[in-house]
Amino acid sequence: MSADSSSPSPAPASADAAATGAGRARRGGKRQRPRNPAPAATTPDAAPGVAKAPRTPHPVLEQLAGLYPHLFGAVFRPLKRGIFQDLLAAHPDAFEREALKVALGIHTRSTRYLQAVAAGEQRHDLQGQPVEAMAPEHVHHALLEVYRRRKNQKGRPTEDLLPKLRNRIIAAFEASGLTREAYTELVVGRDDAANAILEEAFAEWAARNAKAEALLRAFEASGSTLEQFADMYGMDPRSTGQQLERARKLAAAAQGNPSASTPAV
Structure with a gap:
């Protein structure tokens, strides 16, 4: 027997190759027992998730x-x-x-x-x-940063945070007492997305002002009391009163009345 004949045959590469090899063995007159199949690879159970330890404060x-x-x-x-x-x-x-x-x-x-x-x-x-x-610019940039962090927070329920952000930008803008131009000059930066949000907030602010002014004109033309006017249009008297007061302040600001506490215009 040569040295070559004593060396073991390489294992078949696939199930089809294994069947072919078994057939050849039978034709040679001696049936070979199939090798025991290798046990299926087992993957150890994944370790249960370990809660992250709280960060140690500085x-x-x-x-x-x-x-x-x-x-x-x-x-x-x-x-x-x-x-x-x-x-x-x-x-x-x-x-x-x-x-x-x-x-x-x-x-x-x-x-x-x-x-x-x-x-x-x-x-x-x-x-x-x-x-x-x-400073107004510090308030504005903090609003944007908190919004970004909440938006990117993992596991947070899907929620459109933009309407809340626009409302808060409007409130911050009005609290600043600045004109739209002065506020814009302070807060606009290189972030196009942030600048677009600011413009959306300004558009919403302008629409609110127009609505309040139209409401005031209708109220003054009606000759009704606040309660009667609100009931006539199915509105809440308190909310209606706030919108009318807003419109009066806008009108006073437009007339240059320095004693009026006005929204920013």
Whole structure:
């Protein structure tokens, strides 16, 4: 027997090849037992999902929450500009400069902090006293950032957040007391999508104004009381009164009455 005849035959590459090999063995006069099939590959059960451990707060932020719970505690308050220097001056030996800078950066980029800014809250000093109005552009950009984060949040139910965002932009714009042109100059940037949302909000704001003005003209022509007028058109008296007051303020602003508290125009 040659060395070649003693070497084992290679295993068939497929089921069809295995059947052909078995037939050849039978024709040779000796039936070969089929090899035991290899056991099916088993995949171990996937480990159950392990909940992510909560993020460990930055140690300096924990320290700040202990010192100033009214600013860094359960409720976040917008911080006055220059709070970094105020903290170093108040606690010269408590904080390492770079660590404090990093901690404040984490804090002011957090969603909870941005929500406070987006709400238009005033900036606060270390004593928790409001000392400075929030700049309109800071409110606007915080609104956009909170919207982006909510929109991209995993597992969030499908919801159109744009109408709420437009409403909040309108409210922030009116609270600023600026003209449309001045507000636009402050907040418009390079983000075309954000700029488009602003234009949509302005269009909705203009439509509301036109509706309120038309309602005021109809009310004045009717000679009715507010309750009678609202009942005539199937409207809520309270909502109708708010729209009429809005229209009166717009009219006063158009006439240049400085004593009128007017929506931004």
